[in-house]
Amino acid sequence: MTSRLLSTIILTIVMLFLIGPFLIIVAASLSAGDTLAFPPQGLSFKWVLKVFEIESFRASFVMSMMLAILGTLAALVIGIPVSYALARYKVPFGETVRTIVSAPIIVPGIIVGLALLRYLVIPLGFNIGLALFMAHTALVLPYAVRVVSASMVNLRSDIEEAAVLLGCSRLGAFLRVVLPSIRGGILAAFILGFVTSFNQVPVSLFLSGPGVRTLPIDMLAYLETTYDPSVAALSALLAFMSIGIVFLAERFLGFSRYV
Amino acid sequence: MSDTSFLSLEQLTLAYDDNIAVRNLDLGIKRGELVALLGPSGCGKTTTMRSIAGLLTPKSGVIRLDGADITRVPANKRAVGLVFQSYALFPHLSVFENVAFGLRLKKVAKHELEKRVENGLKSVGLSKFAARKPAELSGGQQQRVALARSMVMEPKVLLLDEPLSNLDARLRLEMRTELQRVQKESGITMIFVTHDQVEALALADRIVVMRDGLIEQIGTPEDIYNKPASAFVADFVGFENVFALEAGQLKTPHGLINLSGSAPAGIAGLAWRPNTVKLDQGPYQGTVLGTSFAGRTREYLLDTPLGPIKAEVDAGFPGHELGTSLNFNLPVEDAAPLARFA
Ligand SMILES: Nc1ncnc2c1ncn2[C@@H]1O[C@H](COP(=O)(O)OP(=O)(O)OP(=O)(O)O)[C@@H](O)[C@H]1O
Ligand SMILES: [Mg+2]
Numbered sequence: 050m051t052s053r054l055l056s057t058i059i060l061t062i063v064m065l066f067l068i069g070p071f072l073i074i075v076a077a078s079l080s081a082g083d084t085l086a087f088p089p090q091g092l093s094f095k096w097v098l099k100v101f102e103i104e105s106f107r108a109s110f111v112m113s114m115m116l117a118i119l120g121t122l123a124a125l126v127i128g129i130p131v132s133y134a135l136a137r138y139k140v141p142f143g144e145t146v147r148t149i150v151s152a153p154i155i156v157p158g159i160i161v162g163l164a165l166l167r168y169l170v171i172p173l174g175f176n177i178g179l180a181l182f183m184a185h186t187a188l189v190l191p192y193a194v195r196v197v198s199a200s201m202v203n204l205r206s207d208i209e210e211a212a213v214l215l216g217c218s219r220l221g222a223f224l225r226v227v228l229p230s231i232r233g234g235i236l237a238a239f240i241l242g243f244v245t246s247f248n249q250v251p252v253s254l255f256l257s258g259p260g261v262r263t264l265p266i267d268m269l270a271y272l273e274t275t276y277d278p279s280v281a282a283l284s285a286l287l288a289f290m291s292i293g294i295v296f297l298a299e300r301f302l303g304f305s306r307y308v
Numbered sequence: 309m310s311d312t313s314f315l316s317l318e319q320l321t322l323a324y325d326d327n328i329a330v331r332n333l334d335l336g337i338k339r340g341e342l343v344a345l346l347g348p349s350g351c352g353k354t355t356t357m358r359s360i361a362g363l364l365t366p367k368s369g370v371i372r373l374d375g376a377d378i379t380r381v382p383a384n385k386r387a388v389g390l391v392f393q394s395y396a397l398f399p400h401l402s403v404f405e406n407v408a409f410g411l412r413l414k415k416v417a418k419h420e421l422e423k424r425v426e427n428g429l430k431s432v433g434l435s436k437f438a439a440r441k442p443a444e445l446s447g448g449q450q451q452r453v454a455l456a457r458s459m460v461m462e463p464k465v466l467l468l469d470e471p472l473s474n475l476d477a478r479l480r481l482e483m484r485t486e487l488q489r490v491q492k493e494s495g496i497t498m499i500f501v502t503h504d505q506v507e508a509l510a511l512a513d514r515i516v517v518m519r520d521g522l523i524e525q526i527g528t529p530e531d532i533y534n535k536p537a538s539a540f541v542a543d544f545v546g547f548e549n550v551f552a553l554e555a556g557q558l559k560t561p562h563g564l565i566n567l568s569g570s571a572p573a574g575i576a577g578l579a580w581r582p583n584t585v586k587l588d589q590g591p592y593q594g595t596v597l598g599t600s601f602a603g604r605t606r607e608y609l610l611d612t613p614l615g616p617i618k619a620e621v622d623a624g625f626p627g628h629e630l631g632t633s634l635n636f637n638l639p640v641e642d643a644a645p646l647a648r649f650a
Binding site: 215 | 401414
């Protein structure tokens with residue numbers, strides 16, 4: 050009985066820590082006051098509406114969207130063949146690749162950002178946008194490989210052989226039989242990659258310059274000069290967007306199977 | 309191989325890396341023949357099929373099909389069909405699209421394609437299921453889709469790897485008849501793998517018995533059943549009392565024992581089915597170790613100086629109690645002579 054009570058308490062505390070900040074942000078964004086504060090002073094939608102009027106947010110939102118979409122697509126273009134090779138063939142150092150890939154935290158994002166800045170952008174004059182794209186691709190790649198690999202576990206090689214015997218080339222069999230069979234996993238990887246990339250701060254931190262900013266970085270910058278609830282409103286909107294995407298994914302794809 | 313062979317395997321050696329799975333295999337198959345590859349697990353049946361299909365490149369040897377050397381022809385250009393033990397249907401495609409898959413790749417015109425797919429589905433009795441996904445079919449139905457998918461391609465040779473092993477007993481019988489009918493109607497040359505001797509005997513025109521990557525015997529079902537060439541084949545087709553011969557005598561765990569007759573010259577062993585062992589007569593003595601009733605017959609396990617002997621007699625005969633000792637005979641004229649013993 051006591052252990053039951055204890056676990057309930059612990060669970061409540063954990064949920065509070067997980068969801069609490071989100072609720073606070075939502076509440077703060079609905080404030081009628083002029084500064085970011087909790088509890089909110091009064092109730093209004095004015096800060097939510099203001100978000101849409103801030104020019105730099107719009108630009109950086111588009112930037113983040115582009116990065117998240119293109120970076121994730123690029124990561125999938127690299128990651129799908131890698132997953133396939135790892136699943137099908139005895140790849141030299143395959144185990145090492147798998148380990149690196151399944152522990153994306155090994156290299157902190159901030160180091161990736163710094164490295165790209167120090168060795169590509171500064172000495173080679175790389176375009177910042179391109180560097181950001183590369184950084185986000187690298188960031189998402191482990192997720193892509195991991196999720197796509199998970200969807201390949203149950204993929205038997207005999208359906209490819211069957212396709213070959215019916216006249217496909219090996220590549221044809223991959224495109225016609227393998228890809229369609231793992232499309233759920235690919236979509237799941239895309240969504241996970243998109244959300245990860247979109248919310249990413251550390252990688253982007255060093256790689257934001259004048260005119261080129263991702264949304265999270267822009268929000269940080271905004272907060273430095275203007276301490277009003279519009280940032281909270283934007284955060285809440287983004288959180289709802291992520292929740293919506295994941296909810297739809299779970300609903301239609303059984304997203305959690307792959308992650 | 310003889311010139312009349314439609315498909316011939318000549319001195320075929322197959323290996324996975326350095327592990328040789330099949331050694332110097334020679335086999336000729338006539339057009340329209342239904343051949344069974346029979347043998348215990350791991351003897352190289354699947355390996356042989358995969359090499360014929362082109363999924364495994366031989367280490368050495370030649371594969372000839374319809375007069376052409378196809379040893380190096382890629383799998384997708386061979387016109388060889390393979391029905392996998394696991395069916396290997398495309399899970400994302402409907403039954404219709406599974407069957408149409410190969411025809412679409414061949415760019416068969418729409419009208420003809422539909423006709424061929426429909427005929428294919430009809431011949432396996434699945435016309436009503438064209439719109440279903442493979443996951444919505446029973447095992448036997450999936451099996452038939454896989455069969456239709458290969459058949460509509462009109463392959464020169466159709467290979468079936470344990471086509472019936474995943475089915476329950478009733479379906480297995482049904483599919484056995486089905487397979488035989490489809491084969492006779494289409495006239496397609498077929499090779500099927502099985503480790504069930506009953507299935508091989510019932511279906512095949514010819515049986516190839518394999519063991520450890522080598523061919524033990526090739527023959528008609530009658531040959532294999534009645535005249536096994538070796539102790540291994542004899543054991544495989546139900547001769548449960550198998551003895552080597554030495555100096556005209558039976559070689560047993562307890563030394564050489566005289567035959568109750570004289571053996572033909574130049575053979576290595578003799579084998580008796582349980583139903584050819586005669587009880588209550590003859591020169592040998594044994595004790596009943598076990599007995600079981602099998603409907604029309606009764607089986608006995610005897611402890612004898614020759615080792616354990618299995619006998620099967622008409623259930624109408626008066627039975628013997630456990631522990632009774634009795635006489636029995638192994639009539640030489642009822643034995644299968646074995647050319648090889650090892
Ligand atoms: N992919 C592989 N890699 C290495 N060795 C293999 C491979 N496939 C089969 N073998 C080996 O080759 C030999 C023949 O295998 P094969 O699959 O042809 O047997 P089989 O007669 O089909 O047996 P079963 O009745 O169990 O299917 C076996 O010793 C097996 O261990
Ligand atoms: Mg096999």
